[in-house]
Amino acid sequence: MRDGKYVILALDDDPDILESLRVVLEANNYIVDTARSAEEGLRVYRSGKPDLVFVDLMMEEIDSGTSFVKELRALGNAAPVYVLSSVGDNLNMATDFSSLGLTGVLQKPINSTLLLSLLKTKLK
Amino acid sequence: MIPHAEGQVQIPIESELEERLAWFIRLRWLAALGIFTGALAAGWLVRLEITLVPVYLTGLAVLAYNTVFHRYFSSAQQHKHGLSRHFIYLQIALDWLALVFVVHYTGGVLSPLILAFALHVIIGAILLSQRSCYFLAAFAAVLTGLVAALEGSGVWPLSHSSRLMTDPLEGITSPLNLWIANAVFFAIIAYLATSITRKLREKEEVLFRSERALDRAYKEVDALFKIGQLVNSTLEMNEVLSLVAKNVAGLMGMKACFIRLFDSPGGELHVGGSYGLSREYLDKGPVELDKSPMDQATLTYGMMEVYDVGEDPRFQYREEARREGIRSALCAPIIAKERILGVIRIYSAEPHRFTEPERALLKNLANLGALAIENARTYAELKALSEERIWFARVTHHQLRAPLAAIQGVIEAIPYAGDLTAKQKELLERCSRRVTDSFDLIRDLLDLAAAQRPLEGGEVESVHLGQTLQKAIETASERARSKGVDFATAISPGDIVVQAQAADIERIFSNLLDNAVKYTPHGGSVRFEIAGENGHVLAKVSDTGIGIDPRDQERIFEGYYRTQAAKDSGEIGTGLGLSIVKRLVDRYGGKLELQSAPGQGTCFVVTLSRRLDPAHAPAIQRAMS
Numbered sequence: 001m002r003d004g005k006y007v008i009l010a011l012d013d014d015p016d017i018l019e020s021l022r023v024v025l026e027a028n029n030y031i032v033d034t035a036r037s038a039e040e041g042l043r044v045y046r047s048g049k050p051d052l053v054f055v056d057l058m059m060e061e062i063d064s065g066t067s068f069v070k071e072l073r074a075l076g077n078a079a080p081v082y083v084l085s086s087v088g089d090n091l092n093m094a095t096d097f098s099s100l101g102l103t104g105v106l107q108k109p110i111n112s113t114l115l116l117s118l119l120k121t122k123l124k
Numbered sequence: 125m126i127p128h129a130e131g132q133v134q135i136p137i138e139s140e141l142e143e144r145l146a147w148f149i150r151l152r153w154l155a156a157l158g159i160f161t162g163a164l165a166a167g168w169l170v171r172l173e174i175t176l177v178p179v180y181l182t183g184l185a186v187l188a189y190n191t192v193f194h195r196y197f198s199s200a201q202q203h204k205h206g207l208s209r210h211f212i213y214l215q216i217a218l219d220w221l222a223l224v225f226v227v228h229y230t231g232g233v234l235s236p237l238i239l240a241f242a243l244h245v246i247i248g249a250i251l252l253s254q255r256s257c258y259f260l261a262a263f264a265a266v267l268t269g270l271v272a273a274l275e276g277s278g279v280w281p282l283s284h285s286s287r288l289m290t291d292p293l294e295g296i297t298s299p300l301n302l303w304i305a306n307a308v309f310f311a312i313i314a315y316l317a318t319s320i321t322r323k324l325r326e327k328e329e330v331l332f333r334s335e336r337a338l339d340r341a342y343k344e345v346d347a348l349f350k351i352g353q354l355v356n357s358t359l360e361m362n363e364v365l366s367l368v369a370k371n372v373a374g375l376m377g378m379k380a381c382f383i384r385l386f387d388s389p390g391g392e393l394h395v396g397g398s399y400g401l402s403r404e405y406l407d408k409g410p411v412e413l414d415k416s417p418m419d420q421a422t423l424t425y426g427m428m429e430v431y432d433v434g435e436d437p438r439f440q441y442r443e444e445a446r447r448e449g450i451r452s453a454l455c456a457p458i459i460a461k462e463r464i465l466g467v468i469r470i471y472s473a474e475p476h477r478f479t480e481p482e483r484a485l486l487k488n489l490a491n492l493g494a495l496a497i498e499n500a501r502t503y504a505e506l507k508a509l510s511e512e513r514i515w516f517a518r519v520t521h522h523q524l525r526a527p528l529a530a531i532q533g534v535i536e537a538i539p540y541a542g543d544l545t546a547k548q549k550e551l552l553e554r555c556s557r558r559v560t561d562s563f564d565l566i567r568d569l570l571d572l573a574a575a576q577r578p579l580e581g582g583e584v585e586s587v588h589l590g591q592t593l594q595k596a597i598e599t600a601s602e603r604a605r606s607k608g609v610d611f612a613t614a615i616s617p618g619d620i621v622v623q624a625q626a627a628d629i630e631r632i633f634s635n636l637l638d639n640a641v642k643y644t645p646h647g648g649s650v651r652f653e654i655a656g657e658n659g660h661v662l663a664k665v666s667d668t669g670i671g672i673d674p675r676d677q678e679r680i681f682e683g684y685y686r687t688q689a690a691k692d693s694g695e696i697g698t699g700l701g702l703s704i705v706k707r708l709v710d711r712y713g714g715k716l717e718l719q720s721a722p723g724q725g726t727c728f729v730v731t732l733s734r735r736l737d738p739a740h741a742p743a744i745q746r747a748m749s
Contacts, residue, residue: 016530020537027540058522086525108525109532109559112540 001051006123007031009050011041011068012084013059017108021054024112030119038068045072051123053077054106056084066100073101080122082106140327142201144251147319148215149197151247152190155219159183159226162237182225189218212251216260219244224271232282233272239309241268246316344485347375348492355496359503365397368493372470373399376485379473380450383458383493384411384419385466393419396466396497405448408441416440422455422467427487429454429478433471445471452476456486460494468493510577517573524566532559561696568700571631572683575707579625587629589620589654589661596634597652604641610649611641620656622732628708635701636665636728642695643726644669659734666727672720681706689722705730 001007008030010021018034025032033048035041041055053072057065069081080103103122106115163179193215220241227235241264248260274280351371355364365383373381380400384393393411413419417438422428430453433439434446439453450471458465468490535556538544544552597613604611622629633652640650648668655662672680676687684699705728709716712732720726 014526014530017533020530020533023537024540086522086529108529109563110529110536112536 002031002048005029005031006051006119007033007048008052008054008119009033009035009041009045009048010054010084011035011038011065012054012056013037014056017056017084017110021110024115025119028116028119038064038071041068042071045075045077050079052079052119053081054084055081058086069100069102077101080104082118084108084110141251144323145197145212147323148212148247148251149190149194152186152193152215152219156183156186156190159186159222163230178229179226182222182229186219186222209252216244216248220264220267224267227268228271228275228280228282232275233268236309238268243312243316250320340481344481347371348488351375351489352492355493356499359500361497361500361504362397364496364500366399367397368468368489368496369397369399372468372486372489372493375489376470376482378470380448380471382469382471383466384469385458385497386464389463393466400471401450402448405444408444411440418453418455419467422457423464427454427456427483429483431477432475449473452478454478454483454486456483456490458490458494458497460498465494465497513577517570521566521570525563528559528562528566532556535559557696561698565698565700568698568704571704572700572707575628575704575711579711584623584625586621587624587626589622589629589663590615592626592629593633593654596630596637599634600637600641600650600652603638604644604650607641607644608646609641609644612649612651614651614653616655618656620654620661620734622661622712622734624712624732628711632705632708632730633663633665635705636730639697639701640665640667640669640726642697643667643690643693648725656734661730661732661734663730663732664727665730666725668725671722671724671726672718673722677718677720 008025010018010032011034012018012021013036015036018036022032022034033044033050035044037059044050045053055065055068057069059065065083072081081101083102083105085105086108106118159179160183163176163183193211196211223237223240223244226240227233227237230237245257245261245264249257252260271280275282351368354371355367358364358367365385369381369383373379378400380398382398382401383396385396386392387394393413393416395406398406411419413423418428418430418436418440421438428438430436430439431451433450433453434442436442439445450473452472452475453469455467455469458468468486470486535552538552539549601611601613637650637652640652644650644667650665650667650669653662653664653666670689670693672687673689676685679685680687680702683703686697686699690697706716709730709732714733715729715731717729717731718726719729
C-alpha cells in the first residue's frame, strides 16, 4: 500500500503493454510500478514493495522472467505473482508453476474487465 | 523325353540318368568280350563241342549295335538334345535278343547263361522305374518260356552239341571247373553290386556337400535378414552402429568389430560403433589416414586383410592391438550411394586366414550397415530440420502475436484515458474486432502447420474425451444459448480414451462445434454425440444449419475456402478451420465423413481408433520415405 492505494508491479519488455496496463489500473485507483528487465524489476520490487506482481516470462532476454520469479521467491515474497502469457508460449506449467511460486496466468491480450475483477478479489 | 534343350538347366536326375546310360554302354563292351572269352573257356571248361559260330556271330552283333549306341549317345551329349527312354528299352531288347541266341546255343533254357537275364533285370532296376523293372522280370520269364516252348516243340531245335549241355553238371569235369564257373558269376554280381553302391555313395557325398552348402547359405541369408531387420529397427545413429558392430562380430564368429566413420567427406575417421573392444583401446587416439595403410588400402582396393595386427607395419596401433588380444583383421569400406561413409573391421582372437565366403559376407554386411547408417543420418537431418521448424514456428507465433497483443491492450486502455464519443467507441470496436480476427488467423495458420507435421512416437498420451472436450462443449453451448440455438450432447457413459495429443482432439471438435453453432440460425439445433465402438470412437457433430452445397463439399477442406452461403451468413471465419480438422484426423489415421444438403443442415462424423495404429505413430519415418 502506498498512499492508501494498492501497488502493482508490472514486468514486461513491451512498453506498450506496460503503458496500457498503467492507464487501465491508474484509472481504477491502483499505483503501477513498471520495469522492463529482471534487474530493474528487482530494484523496483525492493523499493516499491508491491501488493501484486505481473510478469511476462517470455521476454526477449532469455530466462530473465524466470530468474526474476526465482529471486522473488528467494526474497520471501508474499505478494501474488501472475504470469502474463501469450497462447502458444509453451509454458511448462505442470512442472514450473508451483516450484516458481506463481499464483496464476493471465492470457494476453489482457481483457481489462477480467483484469479488474481479478484485482478486486485478490486485493481486499 | 528327357528335356535337354539349349539354355535349359539340366536337373541332377537327368545328368545322373545319362551317367548310368554311359555305364550301361561301357558294360556292354565287357559283355561282348565275355561272350567271346566265355565261349572259348566253355569249350575248355566243360569240354564240349558247342556250336561256337552262332555264339561268335551274336558277340559280333552285340559289338556292332553297341558301337551304334555309343555313337548315338556321344552325339546326343555333344548336341545336347534329349534322350528318349525308348533308347534304354531298345538297348535292353537287343541285349535280350542276343541273350536268347547265346542261351539257345549254349544249352537252351537250362543254360547257366540264362542267369544273365537276372543281371539285366538288376540293370533295369538301376536305369528305369520300379514298375518297369517288374515288367522286365515278367518279360524275361515270358521270353525264356517262349524259348523253352520253341525248343521243346522242335520249332527251334537245339543243336546236337548244345543239347549235351542240358545237364551242365554232366559236362563239368572237375570241382575246380565248377568253382571257376561260380567264381566268375560271383565276380559279375560283385561288380554290379559294388558299382551300384559306389555310385550311391558318390551321390550321398554330393548330396551331403550340397546340403552343407545350402545350410550355410541359408544361415547367412537368415543372419543378413535378421541384421537387416535389427539395424532398421532404430534410427538413432549410435544405436544403429552398435547393433551393426555387435551383430557382425556375432555372425562372423569374431572377437570384435569396429566401425569408423568419416566426420566429413574426405575428413578424419572417428569411432562410430564397436563391439568387443575395451574403452582403453577405443580411446587410443584418432586414426589418421596417412598413418594407417590398412585403411588407405581398404578405401583404394575395396578390402584388406592383416594376418597379425601386432606385427604388421600396415597397422597403426600395433602395441595396443597386442594388449587388446586381437590378432587377424579384415577391413571393408562402408559405401552408400557411391559415397564412402567409413570402414568396418572385424578382429579375430586367434590368427585367422579369412576365406572367400567370409570376405563376401563382410562385404554384404557392410552394404547393409551402410544403408542403416544412411537412414539414421537422414533421420537425424530431418529431425534437426523438424526441430528447427518447430522453433521457427514458435518464434513466429510469438513475434506475430506480440504487437497484436500490444494493440489490443492499448485499445482496451483508451476508454480509461478519458471519455469517448459514441463514434469513437464504435471505431475502437471495429479495431478490436479486426485484431481478434488476426489472432484467429495466426492461430489457425500455426495450427495448420502443426497438423501437417507428422507425429513422433511418444508424443501421444491417453486422452479422456469427456474431460478434454468439456471446455469446447461449454464454449459452444454458451454461444448457442446466446444465439438462440438448441444445443444437446449425447456422450455414451464410461470413459472413452484415445491415444492422441489432447490439444489436437480439442481442436478437431472445437472447430466442428464452433462451425455448427456459427452456421445454424436462430431456432435451429446442434447435436454432439460420442460413442465408443469396438476399438473405435465415433463422434458426430450435426446441425440444422445452412448446409453445404454438394459442389462445395470437396473444396471446404482446402485452405481459405469459404462457401458463398458461409460468407452470406455474415459470420467471420478464416477459412482454415476445416482443413485443420481434416489434417488432424488424418494425422491419427482417422476418418472424416460429411453429409450435408443446402438449407437442411450438416453432419460431420469423425472416426478415430482408440489405439494409435503403429502405421500412423512414428510418422516421421513415413515422412522420410
